[in-house]
Structures are given as C-alpha cells and as structure tokens.
Amino acid sequence: AQTVTQSQPEMSVQEAETVTLSCTYDTSESDYYLFWYKQPPSRQMILVIRQEAYKQQNATENRFSVNFQKAAKSFSLKISDSQLGDAAMYFCAYRSTLMEYGNKLVFGAGTILRVKS
Amino acid sequence: KAGVTQTPRYLIKTRGQQVTLSCSPISGHRSVSWYQQTPGQGLQFLFEYFSETQRNKGNFPGRFSGRQFSNSRSEMNVSTLELGDSALYLCASSPRTANYGYTFGSGTRLTVV
Numbered sequence: 001a002q003t004v005t006q007s008q009p010e011m012s013v014q015e016a017e018t019v020t021l022s023c024t025y026d027t028s029e030s031d032y033y034l035f036w037y038k039q040p041p042s043r044q045m046i047l048v049i050r051q052e053a054y055k056q057q058n059a060t061e062n063r064f065s066v067n068f069q070k071a072a073k074s075f076s077l078k079i080s081d082s083q084l085g086d087a088a089m090y091f092c093a094y095r096s097t098l099m100e101y102g103n104k105l106v107f108g109a110g111t112i113l114r115v116k117s
Numbered sequence: 118k119a120g121v122t123q124t125p126r127y128l129i130k131t132r133g134q135q136v137t138l139s140c141s142p143i144s145g146h147r148s149v150s151w152y153q154q155t156p157g158q159g160l161q162f163l164f165e166y167f168s169e170t171q172r173n174k175g176n177f178p179g180r181f182s183g184r185q186f187s188n189s190r191s192e193m194n195v196s197t198l199e200l201g202d203s204a205l206y207l208c209a210s211s212p213r214t215a216n217y218g219y220t221f222g223s224g225t226r227l228t229v230v
Contacts, residue, residue, distance in 0.1 A: 035218050043205060045221035052216075091160065095216075102173035103148050103211055105219065107160040 002027045004094050006108035013082045014116050020067075021077045021111050023092030030054075033095040034068070035105070036077045040088040048090070051075065079113075087115040119144065121222035123208050129228045135196040138225045142189050142210030148172075149191040150219065151183060154205040163206075166191055167213070195227075203229045 003026045013019035025034070036048040051059045051068050059066050063080045079086055092108040095101075122141040130136050142149050151163040162175040166185035183193040189210075195202055205226050209219035 033216055033218075037218075037221075042223065043207075043226075044223045045207065045209070045219075047218040047220075050218050100173075102165045102167070103150055103214065103219070104162050104165060104173050104175075105150075105152075105160075105209075106162070107152075109159045 002029075002032075002094050002096060002106050004092050004106050004108035006090075006092055006111050008111045009109070010112045010114070012114045012116060013079070013086075015082055015084060017082055018078060018080045019082055019113065021079075021090050021092075021113065023075045023077070023108055025073050025075065025092070025094050025106075025108075027073070027094065027096070029096055029098065031097045033097070034066075034075045035093040035095070036064070036066070036075075037091045037093060037107075038086075038088045039091065039110075045091070049077065082115050084115050084117060087113055089113075121208055121210050121220050123206075123222035123225050125225060126223065127226045127228075129230060130198050132198055132200060132229055134198050135194060136198060136227060137192055137194045138206055138208075138227070140191045140193075140208030140210075140222060142191070142208075143220055146210035146212055146220070147189050148211045148213060149185055149189060150209045150211075151191070151193050152207045152209065153177075154207060154224070155203075160207070163193065198229045200229050203227060 034051045093105045150165040165173040185191045207224045209221045
C-alpha cells in the first residue's frame with residue numbers, strides 16, 4: 001500500500017519570502033501522479049500543482065514549484081514571494097496508475113502554512 | 118462552468134440516526150469520490166463511483182454506503198451514526214481518470230451528538 005508523509009505539521013513564512021513544504025511517499029510502483037492541494041478556511045480543496053512520475057522535469061505553476069526526487073521518493077513544494085492568501089493547510093497526495101486503485105488519492109497529514117505580514 | 122456542489126453544508130444528527138449527503142459533480146465528470154476528513158485521521162478515502170458502479174472502496178464499515186445516478190450525481194449514506202462519524206465529508210469529481218487531479222466540493226460538515 002502507498003503512504004504519504006508530511007513531517008512538518010506547521011510552517012511560518014514572512015510575506016514575500018520563500019518557503020518549502022516537505023513530502024515523502026512510499027510506493028513500489030514506477031508510474032504514478034503526485035499532487036499538492038491547498039485547503040483554506042473555506043474548506044474547499046484547491047489543486048496547486050501536479051507532477052507525473054515519468055517526467056523528470058519539475059512542475060512549475062507561477063509562484064509554486066516542486067522538487068521531485070523520484071529515487072528518494074520526495075516531492076517538496078516551494079512557494080516563492082509568499083502572499084497572505086497562501087495561508088492554508090497544504091496536502092500532498094499520491095495517485096496510482098494501477099486500475100485496481102481507480103482514482104483513489106492517498107493524502108499526507110497536511111502542513112499548516114502561516115504567512116506573517 | 119459550475120463546480121462540485123455538496124448539500125447540505127452543515128448537518129447535526131443524533132447518535133443512531135442515519136444521514137444522506139449529496140454531491141453534484143462538474144458537468145461531464147463521471148467519476149465521483151468521497152473522502153472523510155477528521156483532525157485525528159486526516160483525509161481518508163471512502164469510495165469512488167464511475168458510471169453508476171462502485172469502482173473502489175476504502176476501509177470503512179458497512180454503515181457507510183453510496184450510490185451514483187445516471188446523471189453522475191452521487192449520494193453517500195451513513196446508518197446508525199456514531200459520535201466518531203463527526204467529520205467533514207468531501208466529494209470530488211473528475212473525468213474518467215484523475216491524472217489532472219480532482220475538483221473538490223466545499224464539503225458537508227456532519228456533527229453527531
């Protein structure tokens with residue numbers, strides 16, 4: 001079974017600074033997808049960024065980028081130029097490509113990100 | 118394009134009762150999944166439906182069930198409610214495969230007293 005670990009329960013960052021959230025996962029599969037989701041107080045989970053395991057290039061979406069280390073099974077999220085609106089709970093998630101798992105996502109425990117002005 | 122709609126947003130029930138939660142996916146999305154979110158257990162997968170068939174199921178007791186209709190709308194039902202069922206229940210929809218991620222609803226906050 002796949003597992004996802006987020007070892008930082010809480011992180012703080014000064015506005016306009018850069019912060020990195022950590023995520024490691026365990027799987028025996030070679031092809032899979034990884035995601036970072038953001039959950040603000042409004043409760044709705046919002047997709048931040050995705051990474052396909054067979055692509056070596058790290059994904060980037062505006063101020064958000066990932067450092068994907070497949071051999072180390074590590075998938076960290078870097079937020080540059082942090083803004084007050086980035087304050088939220090961030091979840092790392094894994095999706096297998098095996099048919100038996102369908103579209104099931106396995107989530108980490110989450111990291112609360114606080115942004116200080 | 119309308120998002121994923123979950124109703125109701127809040128619900129208070131008494132132990133032993135049953136509850137039904139509803140989810141309307143994004144138009145054209147045929148896969149609907151349900152997750153339970155609690156402070157202690159985090160986000161846990163309940164089940165996934167695709168084309169009215171349950172495609173996958175998480176490790177929850179039989180009191181938790183669901184179904185999907187021909188218009189892809191989905192309901193989940195919890196019978197004989199327990200205090201531990203208090204949680205945020207999130208619904209997520211995607212096309213056939215969620216390679217590009219899910220779109221989530223805002224959830225139903227269920228409180229069992």
